[in-house]
Amino acid sequence: MERQPEVVAVGVVDAVPNIDQGHSNNHSQNQERATVVFTPSGLRGDFALGTPVLQAAQQLGVDLESSCGGRGICRRCIVTPSFGEFSKHKISSKEANLSALSDAEQSNKFIALSLGQRLSCSARIQGDLVVDVPASSQLHKQHISKEATPLELLIDPAVKLYTLQLAEPDMDDPSSDLGKLQQQLAARYSIIVNHCELSVIQQLQPALVAGKREISVAVYLEPKVQQQQFAQVIALWPGTKLGLYGLAVDLGSTTIAAHLCELSSGKVLASSSLMNPQIRFGEDLMSRVSYVMMNPGGDTQMCTVVREAFNQLARDVVKKADIDIGDIIDMSIVCNPIMHHLLLGIDPTPLGTAPFALTTDLALNLKAAQLDILLHPNARAYILPCLAGHIGADTAGMILAQRPDQTDEVTLLVDIGTNAEIVLGNRHRLLAASSPTGPAFEGAQISCGQRAAIGAIERVRIDPQSLEPAFKIIGCDVWSNESGFAEASKKITISGICGSGIIEVIGELFMAGVINSDGVINQQADKPSARVLAQDRTFSYVLHDSDKPLLITQNDVRAIQLAKAALYAGVKLLMDHLQVTQLDRISLAGAFGSHIDVKYAMLLGLIPDCDLARVKPIGNAAGTGARIALHNLDQRSEISRILERVEKIETATEAAFQEHFVAAMALPHLNDEYIELSKVLTLPERKQQAAVGRGARSSGRRRARKS
Numbered sequence: 001m002e003r004q005p006e007v008v009a010v011g012v013v014d015a016v017p018n019i020d021q022g023h024s025n026n027h028s029q030n031q032e033r034a035t036v037v038f039t040p041s042g043l044r045g046d047f048a049l050g051t052p053v054l055q056a057a058q059q060l061g062v063d064l065e066s067s068c069g070g071r072g073i074c075r076r077c078i079v080t081p082s083f084g085e086f087s088k089h090k091i092s093s094k095e096a097n098l099s100a101l102s103d104a105e106q107s108n109k110f111i112a113l114s115l116g117q118r119l120s121c122s123a124r125i126q127g128d129l130v131v132d133v134p135a136s137s138q139l140h141k142q143h144i145s146k147e148a149t150p151l152e153l154l155i156d157p158a159v160k161l162y163t164l165q166l167a168e169p170d171m172d173d174p175s176s177d178l179g180k181l182q183q184q185l186a187a188r189y190s191i192i193v194n195h196c197e198l199s200v201i202q203q204l205q206p207a208l209v210a211g212k213r214e215i216s217v218a219v220y221l222e223p224k225v226q227q228q229q230f231a232q233v234i235a236l237w238p239g240t241k242l243g244l245y246g247l248a249v250d251l252g253s254t255t256i257a258a259h260l261c262e263l264s265s266g267k268v269l270a271s272s273s274l275m276n277p278q279i280r281f282g283e284d285l286m287s288r289v290s291y292v293m294m295n296p297g298g299d300t301q302m303c304t305v306v307r308e309a310f311n312q313l314a315r316d317v318v319k320k321a322d323i324d325i326g327d328i329i330d331m332s333i334v335c336n337p338i339m340h341h342l343l344l345g346i347d348p349t350p351l352g353t354a355p356f357a358l359t360t361d362l363a364l365n366l367k368a369a370q371l372d373i374l375l376h377p378n379a380r381a382y383i384l385p386c387l388a389g390h391i392g393a394d395t396a397g398m399i400l401a402q403r404p405d406q407t408d409e410v411t412l413l414v415d416i417g418t419n420a421e422i423v424l425g426n427r428h429r430l431l432a433a434s435s436p437t438g439p440a441f442e443g444a445q446i447s448c449g450q451r452a453a454i455g456a457i458e459r460v461r462i463d464p465q466s467l468e469p470a471f472k473i474i475g476c477d478v479w480s481n482e483s484g485f486a487e488a489s490k491k492i493t494i495s496g497i498c499g500s501g502i503i504e505v506i507g508e509l510f511m512a513g514v515i516n517s518d519g520v521i522n523q524q525a526d527k528p529s530a531r532v533l534a535q536d537r538t539f540s541y542v543l544h545d546s547d548k549p550l551l552i553t554q555n556d557v558r559a560i561q562l563a564k565a566a567l568y569a570g571v572k573l574l575m576d577h578l579q580v581t582q583l584d585r586i587s588l589a590g591a592f593g594s595h596i597d598v599k600y601a602m603l604l605g606l607i608p609d610c611d612l613a614r615v616k617p618i619g620n621a622a623g624t625g626a627r628i629a630l631h632n633l634d635q636r637s638e639i640s641r642i643l644e645r646v647e648k649i650e651t652a653t654e655a656a657f658q659e660h661f662v663a664a665m666a667l668p669h670l671n672d673e674y675i676e677l678s679k680v681l682t683l684p685e686r687k688q689q690a691a692v693g694r695g696a697r698s699s700g701r702r703r704a705r706k707s
């Protein structure tokens, strides 16, 4: 299966010998060396057999802690090797490719040997390997930005708490205790109980005794069917119970974020995020589908690790909020279709090939325990509906958060990840598509790219005359050209550039004339600069000069052009279908969309021209949708109703997509006008009908189909 150009080494490799930038892994010709790929960074290299994994990681610049000098004492260097066929990396990672457990590992009770963890300072390379560095072992913890967006909620949750005082048993009233409970709910709250969990029935009389006939019950209300409201009693406590909680979870392919919310108020009590542990099986979605195809049982492995991640997040948030995990009674989940299937234990491989068939697009009302998520034993789990094979419950969440169906304005919603989910329309018509942008916006495919973490360059300015850069790194508030930068950043290694930084540096180079509208880096005759380096037949720009220089290469610019052209082409396709040429409002969702400067996004042509004041980052809109669904039962029905009328456009089968893609390779675009942007920026002259079209045709991306 082939979808996009593969991610290759994403670290700074020039200064490190023996590091493989490509995928030549035939070690049968050279049995003395082996290839090791580290996830989630994607850094890879060739190493002599017998090299400790920690040493390999350090040579590559992998973010892996060690504070005892590799003596097996500090336990900071724990890694999790992943075994199986990794077609993306062209690696067969086997258990035998690592040395046997060392004495230090066998005697160290803190290492979860049963989970396959190893001390990287003890484990030695004996063959090709894929090795995951868990967040707990990363020195510079991932900068995960899926905070809860401030939100006004209409509170009417699916699970409600009622406190009841039941009458004492009476010879003259033969009704049972459960009958009395049902009668009170019906009489006082018009709730018809149609089911009661066995565990509740078993606890009922002891609870009545303990509470002196006062009990609190959690009632799960099902979405109304023909105006009938049915209800299930799913939990009870003696006396008056104060507070029930819910989890809203955004299950992304890169990160998973959970918000612990008070169901009666909507207040977010605690949030927690972690890297999706499935990353070690494949960085992007299609790699994970490919892993399942190549490794029988791979879907079960990924299902298990993601469910454990949910449990980890639940434990984290209850610890932060100091509540009992058994008081979490409901949860809502948004995710893309492949995450959806892997969480549910459904084979995702049909989603990897045309016609990208979903097993189900319905909203799902489950018990959390069915997903092995350990909350209250009868806690419910609601998964928002999906739209199509590439447009999932996360897009449903974004629609619920933004409600483009309630406005006359032509609204564009974009959530940019390795796929861009795009929704366009207004109250009259809504369309949705997914466009394969690839991982370049997340730092992959960029020679010095990295995910957003401490030490990553996130902001860039370039003097248009001297071409000297100034930048800002995550973890330091001082710009590199300001006094105090050396002091403020002395404990931080400037390790690479993250998505927002890539967009800015290319935008600044374009404005300075170093990059032309074809995306070609050139030395300028009128202002030659040592920052613009000739390398073979292309030029690179030296963004940061050190013993491991950070370069923006021609290939980096091309990777961003491919990604942005895919996004723009998807948007244009929807504009064609909607028969509009102008947008009233653009909302950019997700971590990348929330951190990029919208002016640079428009300058590079990620998005069409629009009044800049009407282009807004909207934060984690999918997660906001999950919170809305957690707190409001009617909104669960509402999103299913809205999705019924969303028109799904499949970019892979539309001939116009490729034409739009080719035109969108130019900066900002081959022929689309940027009138609004020109009001705030003097755009560089664009070249007419540039050669970029030919290059784009040869490397244009389509959603892959299995041949």
Ligand code: FES
Residues within 6 Å of the ligand: 065, 066, 067, 068, 069, 070, 071, 072, 073, 074, 075, 076, 077, 119, 120, 121, 122
């Ligand atoms: S580096 Fe300290 S235990 Fe491995």
